[in-house]
Amino acid sequence: MAQMTMIQAITDALRVEMKNDPNVLVFGEDVGVNGGVFRATEGLQAEFGEQRVFDTPLAESGIGGLAIGLGLQGFRPVPEIQFFGFLFEIMDSVAGQATRLRHRSGGTMNAPITFRSPFGGGVHTPEMHADSLEGLMAQTPGLKVVIPSTPKDAKGLLIASIRDNDPVVYLEHMKLYRSFREEVPEGDYTIELGKADVKREGKDVSVFAYGAMVHASLKAAEELEKEGVSVEVVDLRTIHPLDIDAIVKSVEKTGRAVVVQEAQKQAGIAANIVAEINDRCILSLEAPVVRVAAADTVFPFSEAETVWLPNHKDVVEGIQKVLNF
């Protein structure tokens, strides 16, 4: 075991899988000798060589096509999109091509690709760096979307993503890269995709969150505990497909639910969770499910992040709303 930040855990996962499987290739803009703009691929090119870890021209769509083509030759590509706001450049390769390949070939071809990409607000990035676009991905059949919130989850989920034989979009919240350390097991372990994790047990209300909002929710839960409210915080970890079992189990226990996301209310995946809860356990609900989300505007100018991004106070407010319904 070692104390690691999330970014160190990500690098460690990449190293483990590169050692484990010679077909794993890491590529993207500045991921080679530079070790990535966030140092996520630090040291990998030196260790595995330029044939396994390499830079690409500055063109996201080209990176997507490269990944699909390499996948067709039996490689296991782990391309990086420098910031997920640049998704729109590569949208066809991800949503129009990679995710459809198994289906359109009648199950005879596949795209074992893990698209890694940073996103998320709170670090005052320039335009189109921090946008939460996971909702677009979650609407894409044939794709899995993973968003870790802790170093330990990050490593196990990334190894599982790389080993998955279908495409995975693996989103790394920039605010969480170095915000805290955690014990991370050494070597090889996986966390099953599509499985949520109860980060805090509670009995009065269920909070479903992912990414940075897991920590906002945990902070809100701590605050409310002082008032005698017992909050269960469920970290979804994979936002598509959802862990329906875990969601239903928690709602049936608490009878109340809040869904928390950093994305705008019209985006993200909160609406989908509300719909699943309504479909599957409406008879357990004491109150309507409340959503905590950002305003339906474009991601804010960086100075406005603090007033725009949802935080633990918004989560507290949301929880009080369902409790006082």
Next chain:
Amino acid sequence: MTNKQTVSELMDHMLQVGNSVETLQILNEEGEIVNEAAMPELTDEQLKELMTRMVWTRVLDQRSISLNRQGRLGFYAPTAGQEASQLASHFALENEDFILPGYRDVPQLIWHGLPLYKAFLWSRGHFVGSQYPEGLNAMMPQIIIGAQIVQTAGVALGLKLRGKNAVALTYTGDGGASQGDFYEGMNFAGAYNAPAIFIVQNNRYAISTPVSKQSKARTIAQKAVAVGIAGIQVDGMDPLAVYAATSEARKRALNGDGPTLIETLTFRYGPHTMAGDDPTRYRTKETENEWEAKDPIVRFRKFLEKKGLWTEEEETKVIEEAKEAIKEAIKLADQTPKQKVTDLIENTFETKTFNLEEQAAIYNEKESK
């Protein structure tokens, strides 16, 4: 280039790069060899085989159009006129080479080993049509124009990393050369010096838009300059020129000299697709006649007849064989079981998700009734 030139002269020099592109032709419209130096080495048997494939594919086009009109085929993009461009380029490949076709490039897939009934199932919209046999190195026809170009860079890099003695070859049209992916794919392949061949079949029209509205560039071949790779424009109605160019590009790629862009000047005699396109709205009869006079089959027939390699009887035999094979293939396509929603669910992930498990159960029940 000296430092005594004016800014204007330097700019003009760049313009001349495009204007200096020449068209490779080996066989003229009369079936005469006009460029002995560029003549590819093909045996008599190979020449006959190439003619056979071209004639066969012309029949396939005629029958496909008619089967489409009868409602026995679905999506179909006519190929008549492009036989030299499609089949002579494919003729320069080996089985190990990987093809990434556009939606008009079904003939190349068939000659690369795709069973004809599967090509028909693809036209109708059935997943079995895209279940390729083991060892067929190809992707399904690509509908997103340009996507095949960036993917080709990846396949070519993969072949290079695997140390395989093979190339990745892709096709697009003149309109496709305006896409961002067209540039990106060629640029990536160039940057990695990957064994890729990019063929642009310039048939003058992207649906109704003439090539002159796509770009101010005089040729598409010159776009190779932008990414620093070899490029050539060939008479796409001349099977020998197309074969020679592709063959040379393949040789260079395998030799480690990187990718090549080949522009074939060709023409589709038919509409863009069978989905209601009417070429009389945007093409004149004169243009069509002018291109029909360049017919690749006519000129290749003249060439072979002069060499005593082709007779009317042989051609009739190929036509009859093609018709028979098409009849059999349509029968096989008809016999393919209809698709079920559960099939489609099955082909979405290696392991079904919770929601798909649930939906599979629902559709299973519906389908069992």
